[in-house]
Amino acid sequence: MKTKIQNKIAINIIRIIAGLVVIILLFLLGDILIAGVPHISWHFLTAASQSFESGGGIGVQLFNSIYLLILTLIISFPISLGAGIFLSEYAPKNIVTSIVRMAIEVLSSLPSVVVGLFGFLLFVVQLQMGFSILSGAIALTFFNLPLLTRNIEESLRAVPNLQREAGMSLGLSKWRTVTRIVLPEALPGIVTGVVLGAGRVFGEAAALIYTAGQSATNINFGNWNPFNAASPLNLMRPAETLAVHIWKINSEGVMPDASAVSAGASAVLIIVVLLFNIFARIIGNSLYRKLTATK
Amino acid sequence: MGMQKYDFNDKNILRFNQDKHQLAITTQNLQVYYGEKHALVDGDLEFERYKITSLIGASGSGKSTYLRSLNRMNDNVAKVEGNIWYRGLDVNSSKINVYEMRKHIGMVFQRPNPFSKSIKSNITFALREQGLKNKQKLDEIVEMSLKDAALWDEVKDDLNKSAWSLSGGQQQRLCIARTIAMKPDILLLDEPASALDPISTSKIEETLVELKKRYTIIIVTHNMQQASRISDYTAFFHMGHVLEYGKTKNVFTTPQINATNDYISGNFG
Numbered sequence: 001m002k003t004k005i006q007n008k009i010a011i012n013i014i015r016i017i018a019g020l021v022v023i024i025l026l027f028l029l030g031d032i033l034i035a036g037v038p039h040i041s042w043h044f045l046t047a048a049s050q051s052f053e054s055g056g057g058i059g060v061q062l063f064n065s066i067y068l069l070i071l072t073l074i075i076s077f078p079i080s081l082g083a084g085i086f087l088s089e090y091a092p093k094n095i096v097t098s099i100v101r102m103a104i105e106v107l108s109s110l111p112s113v114v115v116g117l118f119g120f121l122l123f124v125v126q127l128q129m130g131f132s133i134l135s136g137a138i139a140l141t142f143f144n145l146p147l148l149t150r151n152i153e154e155s156l157r158a159v160p161n162l163q164r165e166a167g168m169s170l171g172l173s174k175w176r177t178v179t180r181i182v183l184p185e186a187l188p189g190i191v192t193g194v195v196l197g198a199g200r201v202f203g204e205a206a207a208l209i210y211t212a213g214q215s216a217t218n219i220n221f222g223n224w225n226p227f228n229a230a231s232p233l234n235l236m237r238p239a240e241t242l243a244v245h246i247w248k249i250n251s252e253g254v255m256p257d258a259s260a261v262s263a264g265a266s267a268v269l270i271i272v273v274l275l276f277n278i279f280a281r282i283i284g285n286s287l288y289r290k291l292t293a294t295k
Numbered sequence: 296m297g298m299q300k301y302d303f304n305d306k307n308i309l310r311f312n313q314d315k316h317q318l319a320i321t322t323q324n325l326q327v328y329y330g331e332k333h334a335l336v337d338g339d340l341e342f343e344r345y346k347i348t349s350l351i352g353a354s355g356s357g358k359s360t361y362l363r364s365l366n367r368m369n370d371n372v373a374k375v376e377g378n379i380w381y382r383g384l385d386v387n388s389s390k391i392n393v394y395e396m397r398k399h400i401g402m403v404f405q406r407p408n409p410f411s412k413s414i415k416s417n418i419t420f421a422l423r424e425q426g427l428k429n430k431q432k433l434d435e436i437v438e439m440s441l442k443d444a445a446l447w448d449e450v451k452d453d454l455n456k457s458a459w460s461l462s463g464g465q466q467q468r469l470c471i472a473r474t475i476a477m478k479p480d481i482l483l484l485d486e487p488a489s490a491l492d493p494i495s496t497s498k499i500e501e502t503l504v505e506l507k508k509r510y511t512i513i514i515v516t517h518n519m520q521q522a523s524r525i526s527d528y529t530a531f532f533h534m535g536h537v538l539e540y541g542k543t544k545n546v547f548t549t550p551q552i553n554a555t556n557d558y559i560s561g562n563f564g
Contacts, residue, residue, distance in 0.1 A: 162408035165368065166470070169402040170421035170477060171394045180424070185411045
């Protein structure tokens, strides 16, 4: 009888805790969305921001966030892929491997503001790259690299060893086995990880304040020459992202509708991150289904 | 009750008269170590061409270890010493091109492990990797190897479906087809039916009996009925030693060694 009661109490406590987590999340989401969604309009999403007058939008910031995200992925994905393959398939169990692993763990636990300051000192000041998209993308790479590497390593590890043996037994080299058999099979997990990581990068502010900068310079969306200073694609221009914009409005915004812009921008940010999470699930699941032909 | 002790020097190993029997592969003084553990001692067997040879014995007796050494699947896992003679070459030599060799000595594993690709691609994949691009030729090989593995009739209309949509038994026959598509000399099978139901098992067995017309087959099995049903020769492994090797009929009806007798009659350990 006593065990039964204990069990009941334990289960109910766990239920309450789990419920609490969900309630907190719903409350947060609800609060942000209710406050922000009414301010979202096509004008808001596309117009340039205003520093002193009301009626500004977040068009440039939204573009900057997406562009920065793409650049970050272009830099960090190949590196993480190589590191992930090495750690999962090739790394011998020795001291060098343990050091690499530890380095990745330390990197992943660095506070993002520290990454930002490091990026500021090294890229912005020392290497004279200035507040630029490129500085920001490299700082975000530091931030993204350890998570992505670990995700890729784990996805590869999750592929049963039998698949590797199958490849080897057919006379394939180890490299071909890894790239042609193991990697495709790990793809759903890798894609899910990349998209989830993209959501985190998209919402990152602290690492960007000192690297990509806090100003949204006027860019000309009619000019796609990446070497032109006014071009949206220019790598060396300062680029305030959506998350940085929210931080800035709330700390020093003087426009009359600051709170409305902040609320709207927050809602957009949350919606995009939610979309990333949903997409990660959908893409991962559909890839897996395609691979396994299960329903 | 501890495991009964047997004298490892008390062996009865068949040697072939090479004037009458053609040998496919032989091993000499084969030793396998997992770290400190001497997992296989003095592996010294000859395998006749176009026959099925069963390797039987309890778990941990060294039979799978032995089998996996024959096409160097134990590289990087264990230390293997001794000679494996195949067509006058020592497979265990460091000079051997392991990838080339594995095309001649193919392997099918305990659990079905098709690639997460279509049925057809499972078979053509390794061939394409080798540079065979001719579609008509590839299609011919697909049909031939699926027929050889007795799977053609069941899948011929679904060749582009994922291999993982097949049942376990079909998957295993696909793995056999995939291996014989490489046109190997020797087929090594590591308990290929242990994860399958009885009907799938008997299909695999029929397939193997059919295949021995063109392939030398060495199969590890836990299932003694299976060994006695399909194999021409049987080797009995015990604690890393091969204690008895002979014609299957003799090994099962008149074993010469106590350990074999006890294992076959179920009085083991």
